[in-house]
Amino acid sequence: MAVFTVPFFLAEVRGYSKMYDSSADGPGKWxxxxxxxxxxxxxxxxxxWIHRGLHHKSLYKKLHKPHHKWxxxxxxxxxxxxxxxxxAQSLPYHIFPFLFPLNKFAYIxxxxxxxxxxxxxxxxxxxxxxxxxxGAACHTMHHL
Ligand SMILES: [Zn+2]
Ligand SMILES: [Zn+2]
Numbered sequence: 028m029a030v031f032t033v034p035f036f037l038a039e040v041r042g043y044s045k046m047y048d049s050s051a052d053g054p055g056k057w058x059x060x061x062x063x064x065x066x067x068x069x070x071x072x073x074x075x076w077i078h079r080g081l082h083h084k085s086l087y088k089k090l091h092k093p094h095h096k097w098x099x100x101x102x103x104x105x106x107x108x109x110x111x112x113x114x115a116q117s118l119p120y121h122i123f124p125f126l127f128p129l130n131k132f133a134y135i136x137x138x139x140x141x142x143x144x145x146x147x148x149x150x151x152x153x154x155x156x157x158x159x160x161x162g163a164a165c166h167t168m169h170h171l
Contacts, residue, residue, distance in 0.1 A: 028108065028110050028113040028114050028117065030110075031110065031111075031114040032114065032117065032121065035121035038125075039124060043125070044124040044125045044129075045124055045125065045126070045127060045128045045129060046124045046128075046129050046130070046131050046134060047128060047129070047130055047131070048130075048131060049130070050130070053128055053130060054128055058128065059130065059133075062127070062128070062129055062130060062133055063133065063137070065127060066123055066127075066129065066133075066137050067137075069119060069123055069127070070119040070120055070123060070141075072119075073118070073119035073122075074116055074119055077115050077116055077118065077119070078091075078116060081112060081115065081116075089109070090109045090111055090112045090115075091109070091112050093107070093108065093109045093112070094107060094108045094109070094112060095170060097149075097170060098170055098171060099151070099167070099170065099171070100148075100149040100150075100151065100166065100167060100170045101149060101150070101151070102146045102149055102150045103149075104149050104170075105145045105146045105148070105149035105150075106145070106146075120137075120138070120141065147162075147163060148161060148162060148163050148165070148166040149163070149166060150163055151163055151167060
């Protein structure tokens with residue numbers, strides 16, 4: 028997964044993305060806050076469709092089944108993917124800063140949040156009980 032991701036990070040550090048250093052370099056003060064829900068909405072939308080596509084019979088067995096071999100998920104399963112599966116589901120995170128401005132510190136914060144989120148939906152601790160937000164109970168049902 029990391030190998031496939033290197034070109035994106037290389038392009039980002041070489042200045043080809045819309046990432047910026049401080050609030051003064053961004054679109055405005057309002058965007059310091061707006062980039063967070065925009066990033067979550069964008070990535071969640073596309074990851075939903077990519078994940079759904081990975082469940083198509085032509086892709087599932089080769090690419091996505093390695094993740095679902097954990098019928099009862101564990102925190103370790105959250106990062107256990109076929110490399111192309113993991114890369115495909117990470118694509119929206121890497122494409123976002125090429126389409127929309129993104130503060131580099133917000134990017135790190137969002138990456139940290141997403142990693143924690145990914146672990147928590149696989150940890151079997153049903154801390155979230157929401158019809159809107161995907162939690163461990165919902166994702167455990169998906170694995171079952
Ligand atoms: Zn799945
Ligand atoms: Zn899973």
